[in-house]
Amino acid sequence: MEHQNGAFADQNWLRIFMFAIYGIGVLALSYFPLFYSHLGFSSTQVGLLYSTGPMISILSNLFWSMLSDRLGTVRKIMFILLAGQLVTALLLSQAREFPLVMVILSCFYFFYYPLYPLADTMAIQTAERRGRNFITIRLFGSFGYAFFALSxxxxxxxxxxxxxxxxxxxxxxxxxxxxxxxxxxxxxxSRRIADEAGSTPDAAKGLRAILLNREVIWFFGCVFVLALSYRMNDAFLTVSMKRLGAGEELIGWALLASALSEIPVLFLLGKYGDKFKEVPLLALACLMFGVRFLLISSVEQPVYIIFIQLMHSVTFGIFYVTSVRYITRLIPDHLRATGMAVYTVMWSSLSGLLSGAFGGVVYQQWGMTAFYRVATLLAVIAAAGFMARRWLAGPTALTAEVVTPFAEGLPESSEQFEASHQEKVTL
Structure with a gap:
């Protein structure tokens, strides 16, 4: 009974933690820009402040996740990240000059961005340890985002x-x-693997093993193409609604609609998702993204976008759950934090950098309709990429390919550990 109570407490504290940290995201990404506009910063200055985030996150995500894998702890790293966020947030509250705000906000980003992939890593590990699906924990992040977005x-x-x-x-x-x-x-x-190997796992070798795996490269390539379209929409959805005549309250309801719509899909996939193959689900989600962006390209009244935002459920909801489940099959446990960091770099950091610049040019030169049709095309290309990988290589070939690169350069015991996970990788 004590063990069961401990397991119950572990999961519930992690659910509360997930709920809370998504409140940080709502404020940092949605309301900080309004605060700096209120201070009198120009649109160019505000844009410059927030363009540094994705750039810094490329380094910070990899640094903190590799350190987490090397030390065998997620909790201590997240504690450091939150402490760093608190210190830099307190400094930001006193800063008013643009150069100083730029420096402090960059430091805030260094501690802010890695928190979410590491929290997902802990949710996956906790769920596996307790024989649950990680979505039963991650779902509370969606609840938190919806709650804080409105409140x-x-x-x-x-x-x-x-x-x-x-x-x-x-x-x-x-x-x-x-x-x-x-x-x-x-x-x-982590300690068992290190003890068997006689050393601590090498984070650099782990990252190299991930980046040299052809199946992982293909997966991350498709993720990046889809992320370009997704981040284009993120960056210009509110701009588009404003141009169509929407007020702030309508924009708020559109954001809330997307956040709430993903919750039932996350729940259903958490319960029944294992019955479906990952690659077809990923391709389906990409196609639904294409439909979503195509519909937005055709609207003339901003209120319709609220209803289109409900498609967040069958786009992001399906894609997020399935891609994380796919990562857990592709990447072994002792490289999990590093693998999630690479995924975050592709999904948020690199795509955020390029989508803003590329999308801005398209939007300015050709307008909203052409902008969303380009996003539609990118989503369809991502869907084709996932299906092409399945057609070009059968499940047997992919299973063999996933295991081998992770064993290169790792201790013998770790190779045996990878071999034991061979049957997990199915398409």
Whole structure:
């Protein structure tokens, strides 16, 4: 009974943690720009402030995740990240000059972006250890985003936008307190592998093994192409709604609609997703993204976008769950944090950098309709990429290909560990 109560507590504290940290994201990404506009920063300055985030996240995601894999702990790394966020947020609350804000916000990003893939890593490890699906934990991040997306808007309307950093600091502090109550789910396995090998796993070799795996490269390539279209929509959805005549309240409801719509799909896939092959589901999600962007390209009234945003459920909801499940099959446990970091770099960092510049040119030169049709084309290309990989290489060939590169340069015991996971990789 004590063991069961401990397992119950572990999962529930992690659910609370997931709920809280998505509140940080709502404020940092949606309301900080409004705060700096309120301070009198120009649109160019605000854009420059937030273009540094994806660039910094490329380095920070890989650095902190490789350190997590090397030390065999996720909890301690997340604690450091939250402490760094709190310190830099407090400094941001006092900074008013653009150069100083630029430096401090860059430091904030260094601690901010790696938190989410590491939290997903802990959710996966905890769920596997308890015989559950990680979506039963990750779902609370969606609840948190939906809750804070709506509540923070009304709260800041009452208090004033100048409270955005203070509210963010409060949520970071709460998350930091909850982090004390979390437990690493995979330290025993990490220590066992290290003890058998006679050394600590080499994070650099682990990253090299991931990047040299052809199946992983193909997967991340398709993810990147889809992410370009997804991030284009992220960057210009509110701009498009404004151009169509939407007010702030309509934009808020559109964001809320997308956040709420993914919850039932996450739940259903968490329960029944194992019955479906990953690659066809990924291709289906890409095609649904294409339909979603094609519909947006045709609307003339902003209210219709709220209903189109409900397709977030069959686009992002399906793609996120299935891609994470696919990563857990492709990448062994002791490289899990590094693998999730590479995924985040492709899904958020590199795509965020390029989609803003590329999408901005397309939007400015050819307008909203052409912009969303380009996004549609990219989503269809990603779908074709996933299906082409399945057609070009059968399941048997892919299974053999996934295992071999991870064993190169690793200790013999780790090779045996990889061999034991061979049957997990199915398409």
């Amino acid at each position: 923070m808007g009304y709260l800041l309307l009452a208090l004033g936008i100048s409270w955005s950093i203070a509210l963010c600091s409060i949520i970071i502090t709460i998350s930091l307190c909850v982090a004390f109550l979390l437990r690493d789910a995979g330290p025993k396995r």
